[in-house]
Amino acid sequence: MTLSPYYEPELETLSQRQLKALQSERLQHIVRYVYDNNAQYRQRFDSAGMEPNDIHGIDDLGLLPLMSKEQLRDNYPLGLSCVDKKTLVEMHMSSGSTGVPVVMPYTRGDLEQWASCMSRCYRMAGVEPSDVIQITPSFGLFNGGFGFYHGAQNLDLFVVPTGAGHTRRQISLARDFKTHALTGVVSYATRILEQLEATGETLPDLKVCMFGAEIFSNSMKEKVCSGLGVEAFDIYGMTETGGVGTLGMDCSAHDGLHVWEDHYLIEILDPKTQQPVADGEMGELVVTALTREALPVIRFRTADLTRIVSRQPCQCGRTHVRIAPITGRLDDMLIVKGVNFFPVQVEQALMSIPGVRPHYQIIIEDDHGVKDVRVNVEVDEGVTGFMVERVLKEALGFSPKGDVFKPGELPRQEGKAQRVFYSQK
Numbered sequence: 367m368t369l370s371p372y373y374e375p376e377l378e379t380l381s382q383r384q385l386k387a388l389q390s391e392r393l394q395h396i397v398r399y400v401y402d403n404n405a406q407y408r409q410r411f412d413s414a415g416m417e418p419n420d421i422h423g424i425d426d427l428g429l430l431p432l433m434s435k436e437q438l439r440d441n442y443p444l445g446l447s448c449v450d451k452k453t454l455v456e457m458h459m460s461s462g463s464t465g466v467p468v469v470m471p472y473t474r475g476d477l478e479q480w481a482s483c484m485s486r487c488y489r490m491a492g493v494e495p496s497d498v499i500q501i502t503p504s505f506g507l508f509n510g511g512f513g514f515y516h517g518a519q520n521l522d523l524f525v526v527p528t529g530a531g532h533t534r535r536q537i538s539l540a541r542d543f544k545t546h547a548l549t550g551v552v553s554y555a556t557r558i559l560e561q562l563e564a565t566g567e568t569l570p571d572l573k574v575c576m577f578g579a580e581i582f583s584n585s586m587k588e589k590v591c592s593g594l595g596v597e598a599f600d601i602y603g604m605t606e607t608g609g610v611g612t613l614g615m616d617c618s619a620h621d622g623l624h625v626w627e628d629h630y631l632i633e634i635l636d637p638k639t640q641q642p643v644a645d646g647e648m649g650e651l652v653v654t655a656l657t658r659e660a661l662p663v664i665r666f667r668t669a670d671l672t673r674i675v676s677r678q679p680c681q682c683g684r685t686h687v688r689i690a691p692i693t694g695r696l697d698d699m700l701i702v703k704g705v706n707f708f709p710v711q712v713e714q715a716l717m718s719i720p721g722v723r724p725h726y727q728i729i730i731e732d733d734h735g736v737k738d739v740r741v742n743v744e745v746d747e748g749v750t751g752f753m754v755e756r757v758l759k760e761a762l763g764f765s766p767k768g769d770v771f772k773p774g775e776l777p778r779q780e781g782k783a784q785r786v787f788y789s790q791k
């Protein structure tokens with residue numbers, strides 16, 4: 367018997383009208399809820415000159431003040447929690463580049479909401495009960511490991527909880543337990559692929575990869591898919607929204623990420639004016655959590671850049687809005703020699719060169735305020751620095767300096783890969 371491709375068919379295929387009505391009702395509720403249960407929210411709404419009764423539906427969203435990562439950091443550990451600490455059952459945390467933590471506490475209801483979002487993602491990737499799923503992010507403060515786990519438990523999948531690292535052991539477990547789906551951080555897939563290529567082994571049972579947590583170019587995705595012989599899904603979420611999978615994933619049409627709009631209201635705003643951009647235009651994703659209990663973010667500025675792909679129903683039958691894969695973060699944009707670019711553009715150009723490996727570094731050299739960029743990349747024999755430089759010049763409009771390295775020469779990291787480094791002269 368083939369299972370339904372949906373986990374919650376009715377909710378995933380609501381008509382636009384039904385969806386808007388549900389979102390409006392939930393928005394009114396959540397705004398009243400945070401106002402009544404947390405003094406910080408109350409104060410911020412009061413300062414913005416609004417009160418919960420002003421919100422009649424999603425068209426009034428713009429009346430609510432925007433929320434920044436700093437606010438979450440300033441309220442470490444539980445200053446923005448809307449529930450009694452006794453009702454909390456779990457927490458996750460991200461430290462980001464500044465090291466000041468952002469904490470997300472969970473009630474039992476929040477864990478169930480997370481598991482439902484994740485279950486939708488698994489179903490969308492065609493993963494079925496008793497399929498073997500290998501979870502490669504760490505089981506710890508990072509939400510990745512536990513998020514994949516909660517969803518998998520909810521669907522009765524067979525979990526191989528390898529956690530991070532130990533690539534050789536990951537491969538032997540995947541082979542011995544016939545892993546069907548591999549989940550984790552994008553750059554870890556490249557580590558597994560590298561190891562397989564070095565030994566000539568294959569993982570014939572592996573059919574699906576669910577990867578996210580990092581911005582990745584299409585060409586990187588193609589390399590991973592063809593190398594591992596899998597279909598890769600781009601899964602999206604963040605600590606502030608409740609973790610991996612909460613915001614959505616692409617379906618096998620791979621035409622944008624389906625946002626779980628009954629749980630999260632999204633806006634795409636111009637980062638400068640903070641006004642909505644037209645559909646199709648790039649902007650900052652701003653998220654309101656409609657169904658979380660412990661810490662529902664309201665108009666949270668994610669700093670992630672994306673655009674609306676379509677509001678029309680997808681060929682998979684789901685009706686929620688689709689957004690483009692994340693192309694950059696506001697704080698990621700590099701400016702060198704008067705040219706603005708995102709690291710993913712360098713990756714896209716590098717990965718389009720046959721024989722270039724998915725391991726690279728972008729080094730921003732600062733010589734008394736004058737910036738230059740150096741790109742180091744691993745390549746197979748026969749690929750020269752000149753070939754790399756030519757492609758980068760074409761893509762970026764200027765020639766970065768750089769060196770080519772043999773496979774395995776650049777350092778590897780566990781977890782999210784650091785691609786950009788800064789050096790002072």
Ligand code: DLL
Binds near residue numbers: 503510550580600606
């Ligand atoms: O990275 C959640 C996650 C874990 C997603 C495992 C997918 C797989 P944080 O550590 O809080 O949570 O980082 C969130 O990572 O704002 C994006 O900038 C980036 N990010 C997450 N998913 C994607 C994705 C997890 N699919 C931050 N594509 C977000 C691009 C992503 N960037």
